[in-house]
Amino acid sequence: MTFELFVFYFFAAIMVFAAARVITAKNPVHAALFLVLTFFTCAGIWLLLEAEFLAITLVLVYVGAVMVLFLFVVMMLDVNVVPLREGFVAYLPVGILVGLIMLLEMVFLLTQKYFRAEQFPVPARAPADAMGNTESLGRLLYSEYLFQFEIAAIILLVAIVAAIALTMRRRPHTKYQKPAQQIDVRKQDRLRIVKMPAEKRTS
Amino acid sequence: MDKLQIATPEIFLLAATCAVLIVGLFAQARSNTVYWLSQLTLVITLGLSLLQIGDESATGLSGAYTMDILSVSLKNWILVIAIGIFLYSRDYIGNRKIARSEYFVLGLFAVSGMMIMTSATHMLTVYLGLELLALSQYAMVALHRDNGEASEAAMKYFVLGALASGMLLYGMSMIYGATGSLNLSVIGDILAGNAQNLTDARTIGARFGLTFLIVGIAFKLGAVPFHMWVPDVYDGAPTSVTMFISTAPKIAAFAMLIRLLVGGLETLNADWQQMLAILSALSMVLGNLVAIAQNNIKRMLAYSTISHVGFLLMGIVGVTSAGYSAAMFYAITYAFTTLAAFGVLLAVSREGFEADQLTDLAGLGRRHALLATVMLLAMISLAGVPPAVGFYAKLTVLESAVNAGFTWLALLGVFTSVVGAFYYLRIIKIMFFDEPVDSTEVSPAGDVTAALALNGLAVIGLGLAPGLVMSACIAAFA
Numbered sequence: 001m002t003f004e005l006f007v008f009y010f011f012a013a014i015m016v017f018a019a020a021r022v023i024t025a026k027n028p029v030h031a032a033l034f035l036v037l038t039f040f041t042c043a044g045i046w047l048l049l050e051a052e053f054l055a056i057t058l059v060l061v062y063v064g065a066v067m068v069l070f071l072f073v074v075m076m077l078d079v080n081v082v083p084l085r086e087g088f089v090a091y092l093p094v095g096i097l098v099g100l101i102m103l104l105e106m107v108f109l110l111t112q113k114y115f116r117a118e119q120f121p122v123p124a125r126a127p128a129d130a131m132g133n134t135e136s137l138g139r140l141l142y143s144e145y146l147f148q149f150e151i152a153a154i155i156l157l158v159a160i161v162a163a164i165a166l167t168m169r170r171r172p173h174t175k176y177q178k179p180a181q182q183i184d185v186r187k188q189d190r191l192r193i194v195k196m197p198a199e200k201r202t203s
Numbered sequence: 204m205d206k207l208q209i210a211t212p213e214i215f216l217l218a219a220t221c222a223v224l225i226v227g228l229f230a231q232a233r234s235n236t237v238y239w240l241s242q243l244t245l246v247i248t249l250g251l252s253l254l255q256i257g258d259e260s261a262t263g264l265s266g267a268y269t270m271d272i273l274s275v276s277l278k279n280w281i282l283v284i285a286i287g288i289f290l291y292s293r294d295y296i297g298n299r300k301i302a303r304s305e306y307f308v309l310g311l312f313a314v315s316g317m318m319i320m321t322s323a324t325h326m327l328t329v330y331l332g333l334e335l336l337a338l339s340q341y342a343m344v345a346l347h348r349d350n351g352e353a354s355e356a357a358m359k360y361f362v363l364g365a366l367a368s369g370m371l372l373y374g375m376s377m378i379y380g381a382t383g384s385l386n387l388s389v390i391g392d393i394l395a396g397n398a399q400n401l402t403d404a405r406t407i408g409a410r411f412g413l414t415f416l417i418v419g420i421a422f423k424l425g426a427v428p429f430h431m432w433v434p435d436v437y438d439g440a441p442t443s444v445t446m447f448i449s450t451a452p453k454i455a456a457f458a459m460l461i462r463l464l465v466g467g468l469e470t471l472n473a474d475w476q477q478m479l480a481i482l483s484a485l486s487m488v489l490g491n492l493v494a495i496a497q498n499n500i501k502r503m504l505a506y507s508t509i510s511h512v513g514f515l516l517m518g519i520v521g522v523t524s525a526g527y528s529a530a531m532f533y534a535i536t537y538a539f540t541t542l543a544a545f546g547v548l549l550a551v552s553r554e555g556f557e558a559d560q561l562t563d564l565a566g567l568g569r570r571h572a573l574l575a576t577v578m579l580l581a582m583i584s585l586a587g588v589p590p591a592v593g594f595y596a597k598l599t600v601l602e603s604a605v606n607a608g609f610t611w612l613a614l615l616g617v618f619t620s621v622v623g624a625f626y627y628l629r630i631i632k633i634m635f636f637d638e639p640v641d642s643t644e645v646s647p648a649g650d651v652t653a654a655l656a657l658n659g660l661a662v663i664g665l666g667l668a669p670g671l672v673m674s675a676c677i678a679a680f681a
Contacts, residue, residue, distance in 0.1 A: 144265040147210070151319060151331040154217060155338060158312050161224065162342030165305035 206263025227304030292443030317455035356439025371419025381408025387467035437505035446545035486513030521607025566639025577659035
């Protein structure tokens, strides 16, 4: 067994275990954390496939942003998981049936002429000094696909404009900070010094 | 990145739109600054686009963008119609609690999306242009925030539109998988090389993708059976937005159809011909029959749109260049005829009153003769009565379908048009022979009246001299 194969099995085993725990863990926070572990090991396997850009994106976007948000939601909502698990046994046969059908479909598709493994030869290993795929993606994105890149940016701008236009309301009772007034405030406006004779402490 | 100059109008439009967006932040809520700036932007863009007439066709931006007679003339029409849309809707949105500057800015973004769609020769560009248009439209439908119907319409439009985009993307990914390219002309060459072998893995993959592509396009055009969103969205959206959706985007959708099916997948025409013929037949029958039962003008015009989309598809079904130019003429003339009809509806509406029921037009002939005449011209044009332009448009489409051997489809088109004439003529009857229910004075602004008169003149004038537009349509597919 080469080291590479060992790394693959190592990550794969953790991934399968974590994925199984995502659906079996009782506590939703634990389930979400196992999903993070799944993503992380998946990123490791993608690194083995020389897809380092995808691996980094998976960690940055899914682990770093999406799952953190998800965890926040889970913690804030305080979901009661007991009712969600009711009827697990009753639905199990249907679930197994659907799973089996999907498995059969996948097997059927992958053994067809067009999708069999020999149609997709193993790509040659990139030499160690070759351009990484982050760099090649970047070069393509900012040269050949620059126009499309700019349109995508404009689409995001439209999304921002639309979201603000649809949700921003000026409510009459909203309290705004007015920094100019805050700065203009002088001691006399806020502070009243009351002179009174000192009193004896009564203890 | 090469030949950046072929996208000059779009580049200017996008840059100017961002400037208008910033000005809109500081403009007074009731002032017309943003409106005038938007119109200025459109006029300059139109000027830049007009300058491209007669330039040699060129493909650039790494093969993603093209400038040919088709794209230049469609862009000019889209811009002219957009200027009309903004003019007609100015007072309508001013009277309602609709965010003014956002309306115009989103409108400008939508126009740039349409322009990108007409020129795109790369599936990624087609899709991005389409999304730019669609996202702006979803937001425009929802802009009338205090209106429950508008929000409901926007929600339906958004969900179904997203579904349609998904279908389109799925089809594109299948075609990419089959041919290994996103560039439509490269796809065309690869498929043409495999034309003899229809069971070849590549061709099968492409045909599979084609089916989804057509579902996506039919959704965007609103052809039966993918028309469900059309009546609800037309009805629920503010009338000015309904006008926007029903006019210029149809031209852009036509361009997308031509770019994808004729530009990229023409080798598979035996497949898409049949699918389009079925879509066309169903749209004409259902659109015209259901429109009869409508009392709401916006719903009626929605079903009328569906039937006209059927007619438009009939031109493409024949796979002849004469048919393509007939369909192009149909799309352009349909857009500015509908513009006139909605323009009148907007002019009749006033603060706190929506003209959307048939009875709201009762006696318009006595209340405002000019508006009624423009509406009359629009209606006889949509019905296909000579000498209005709609007659000539229908004639050329029918002629091309008969010449291509689709006589049954042409006959169906004629019969359903006769059925459709009923509801168009009913509006004329209501306007000129019924007693006015509402005697409030109709007094649109001077420039709106002038533009509507011009729009009505164009409907009749191009019917008398169709060659003015038709020559460009023929040249586009020569």
